[in-house]
Amino acid sequence: MRIGVITFPGTLDDVDAARAVRYADAEPVSLWHADPDLEGVDAVVVPGGFSYGDYLRCGAIARFAPVMTSVVEAAGRGMPVLGICNGFQILCEAGLLPGALVRNEGLHFVCRDQWLRVENNRTAWSTRFDEGAEILVPVKNIDGCYVADQATLDLLEGEGRVVFRYVDGNPNGSRNDIAGIRSANGRVVGLMPHPEHAIDALTGPSDDGLGLFYSVLDALSPLATPA
Numbered sequence: 753m754r755i756g757v758i759t760f761p762g763t764l765d766d767v768d769a770a771r772a773v774r775y776a777d778a779e780p781v782s783l784w785h786a787d788p789d790l791e792g793v794d795a796v797v798v799p800g801g802f803s804y805g806d807y808l809r810c811g812a813i814a815r816f817a818p819v820m821t822s823v824v825e826a827a828g829r830g831m832p833v834l835g836i837c838n839g840f841q842i843l844c845e846a847g848l849l850p851g852a853l854v855r856n857e858g859l860h861f862v863c864r865d866q867w868l869r870v871e872n873n874r875t876a877w878s879t880r881f882d883e884g885a886e887i888l889v890p891v892k893n894i895d896g897c898y899v900a901d902q903a904t905l906d907l908l909e910g911e912g913r914v915v916f917r918y919v920d921g922n923p924n925g926s927r928n929d930i931a932g933i934r935s936a937n938g939r940v941v942g943l944m945p946h947p948e949h950a951i952d953a954l955t956g957p958s959d960d961g962l963g964l965f966y967s968v969l970d971a972l973s974p975l976a977t978p979a
């Protein structure tokens with residue numbers, strides 16, 4: 753399987769995302785923000801960082817990058833897309849996921865290891881987890897507070913579209929302790945914590961993040977049943 757990893761000016765975590773893809777025995781393919789060509793990849797990771805310096809609003813400029821036009825189009829055809837941190841912010845700005853990420857409640861950049869509960873495993877990126885499993889993954893952001901209007905929150909909760917929820921403390925004031933959500937068809941997932949930084953127990957804090965990268969291989973397998 754070939755999994756694209758996008759680099760924007762200001763992206764930080766493309767190298768780690770590509771490494772996570774490799775750990776899961778897939779082939780990472782570098783995609784450039786200014787090039788709309790997705791090079792025939794099977795799935796796309798939009799990694800973390802500070803795309804375009806976070807000017808205006810996190811993800812607000814990246815959403816107009818030529819590569820994102822192709823990602824939105826491919827997602828419409830069912831291609832799995834994972835947005836991590838700044839990537840999640842970009843997917844919300846692009847309209848692939850509802851809601852928005854705003855300044856952390858404490859107004860500080862938060863960098864710590866964070867427990868999450870896997871709330872939903874019917875997505876292209878979470879089938880390898882048991883629902884209710886708790887995983888340890890780093891968070892590192894300043895605009896990580898997930899907000900949406902009440903109707904959207906009710907819809908997400910009602911349709912099982914909250915995929916990851918903070919446990920043992922909410923680091924940023926996210927509504928309903930939401931750490932990650934999915935699209936209606938389960939193919940697009942965004943989360944603020946960084947699974948690509950938790951792929952090797954030796955360097956820590958766990959290898960729990962690998963589950964997302966293995967899950968997408970299952971979703972892409974010809975035998976997969978739709979999430």
Ligand SMILES: NC(=O)CC[C@H](N)C(=O)O
Nearest residue numbers: 800801837838893894895
């Ligand atoms: N680690 C990241 O991707 C950071 C995301 C974003 N720039 C923020 O600080 O909220």
